Amino acid sequence: MNNVLDNSTPKQAFPAVLVRDLWMSFPGKRAGEQIHVLERINLEVRQGEFVCLVGPSGCGKSTLLNIIGGFLHCSRGDVMVEGQPVAGPDPRRIFVFQENGVFPWLTVQENVGFGLLRKSAAERAAIVAHYLEMVGLTGFERAYPRELSGGMKQRVEIARALAANPDIIYMDEPFGALDFITRLKMRADLVRIWQSEKKTILFVTHDIEEAVQLADRVLVMSKRPATIQRIIAVDLPRPRDLDSAGYLGTRDEIFSAMGMSLRIGENVEAPARPAHGSNSPDAPQPARR
Amino acid sequence: MSNAMGSGNARGRAFQWSSVILPVIVAAIGLLFWDTAVRISGSDIFPRPHEVAQGIIQLIRQGLLLKYVVASLFRVTWGFTLAVLIGVPFGLLLGWYTWAFRAFNPLIQMLRPISPIAWIPVAILWFKVTDKAPIFLIFLASVFPITVSAIAAVQNMQPVYLRAARNFGLTQMQLFRRVILPATLPQIITGIRIALGVAWLVVVAAEMIAVNSGLGYLIIDARNAGKRYDLVVAGMVMIGLIGLVLDLLVRQLEKFDEVLWGYANR
Numbered sequence: 001m002n003n004v005l006d007n008s009t010p011k012q013a014f015p016a017v018l019v020r021d022l023w024m025s026f027p028g029k030r031a032g033e034q035i036h037v038l039e040r041i042n043l044e045v046r047q048g049e050f051v052c053l054v055g056p057s058g059c060g061k062s063t064l065l066n067i068i069g070g071f072l073h074c075s076r077g078d079v080m081v082e083g084q085p086v087a088g089p090d091p092r093r094i095f096v097f098q099e100n101g102v103f104p105w106l107t108v109q110e111n112v113g114f115g116l117l118r119k120s121a122a123e124r125a126a127i128v129a130h131y132l133e134m135v136g137l138t139g140f141e142r143a144y145p146r147e148l149s150g151g152m153k154q155r156v157e158i159a160r161a162l163a164a165n166p167d168i169i170y171m172d173e174p175f176g177a178l179d180f181i182t183r184l185k186m187r188a189d190l191v192r193i194w195q196s197e198k199k200t201i202l203f204v205t206h207d208i209e210e211a212v213q214l215a216d217r218v219l220v221m222s223k224r225p226a227t228i229q230r231i232i233a234v235d236l237p238r239p240r241d242l243d244s245a246g247y248l249g250t251r252d253e254i255f256s257a258m259g260m261s262l263r264i265g266e267n268v269e270a271p272a273r274p275a276h277g278s279n280s281p282d283a284p285q286p287a288r289r
Numbered sequence: 290m291s292n293a294m295g296s297g298n299a300r301g302r303a304f305q306w307s308s309v310i311l312p313v314i315v316a317a318i319g320l321l322f323w324d325t326a327v328r329i330s331g332s333d334i335f336p337r338p339h340e341v342a343q344g345i346i347q348l349i350r351q352g353l354l355l356k357y358v359v360a361s362l363f364r365v366t367w368g369f370t371l372a373v374l375i376g377v378p379f380g381l382l383l384g385w386y387t388w389a390f391r392a393f394n395p396l397i398q399m400l401r402p403i404s405p406i407a408w409i410p411v412a413i414l415w416f417k418v419t420d421k422a423p424i425f426l427i428f429l430a431s432v433f434p435i436t437v438s439a440i441a442a443v444q445n446m447q448p449v450y451l452r453a454a455r456n457f458g459l460t461q462m463q464l465f466r467r468v469i470l471p472a473t474l475p476q477i478i479t480g481i482r483i484a485l486g487v488a489w490l491v492v493v494a495a496e497m498i499a500v501n502s503g504l505g506y507l508i509i510d511a512r513n514a515g516k517r518y519d520l521v522v523a524g525m526v527m528i529g530l531i532g533l534v535l536d537l538l539v540r541q542l543e544k545f546d547e548v549l550w551g552y553a554n555r
Binding site (some may be wrong): 069071088089090091093094095097099100101104105106114115119144145146164202 | 452453455463550
């Protein structure tokens, strides 16, 4: 599986993704009305980096990822991927969708091999088997998606993305619909896969804990019209200890960057119950705003 | 179409005796009710169930039943096949291209409510009293449900499948064959099933007027030639039974693994 992008210029010379002064607005319901979604977005994702884009619900982070992925056109600005302006979706950068884009009429192995039609059958089978093993779905080759759990379906989609051997994987809240335990497991597996495959990953989530568990850097977006208001480097060794001071400190830094309180039920005497994405029982609770 | 998981899917549902016994009981009660009602009324024209059964046996002995059933099925096969061959591609096209939908949808919605029965005089004018007239009527009756379901199937397709397909760089032809067709197939099959029911409904009506063979002809002929109501009802019973068998056959199409996902709750 050699690199598709083999031209004279060394690929390392470019950032994987470079967004410069990007603006996005949609036409509103009334004539002439414009809804401004993204304003003055600048960002850079380095080769092989794992970057998470977090922000409040509806802030436009999915829109931004769809523009970078070539599914939408921005109103203004430049998007360069691997040094080239983005013209549309491209098999060298595969998108993993929030709503699960696994094809229900194909078996697991047919789904994973979907992007490999130009390869010989033997080569295709080897690649499919390799990535099914990587995502832990060996033995489910001939199952149909309707027979799988939500987590397994997301694994199929990740395997399908990897099998196409892209340089970059865009992930749009891929674990959003999964339960807490499954989500934790999926994140651990994703980090392991990223470490072995050395792909660039740009990952959109509204879950701050998820971002800190996964990313090299976290880009924090503001409310709409959204801009990137903070870039937080997560300087924590992997595997990450979710109880370490460094982890909790980084998490709290993002919380405060988003202007969120770490206390739930401020005026109640009893300690707040641990709610996912907000707190954990034994975490220090600095009063930040 | 083997299956890695085995049980737990809709296909592996166990055979239920109640799905045979209950309908048989309902049929038996219905027959009893029919028989009692005729006896109480004292009608000597309307047949009792056993007289209808004798009528069917008589038709079989004369070789008429098979001949008429084959004649009716022949017309349905032609009209219906033409409707599938034209309706499915036409519907997919209209579902995919918005301009085509805008152009043709009003015409389709205008022609659709015109009963095929209303076309009978036109059919006779164009095709005389040949097999072509009922075939044309069956085609007309079934092409609209098929077209409309194919249009809806494309328009209701999950956008995420198209986006994933575009991401993998499929050509227009590959997109159609590998994504649009399989994604729309479950709903198209449902449209085909509805259309076949309508086609069978119409062949009988068409045969009552335009031709001299088939189950529709049998009913009208038995009525006109000596008020043989036992044969009239025999024809009706055969139409119903064949309709039931046709529906069961088309339902088998819905059980393939490639389309089963589209019928989640069955």
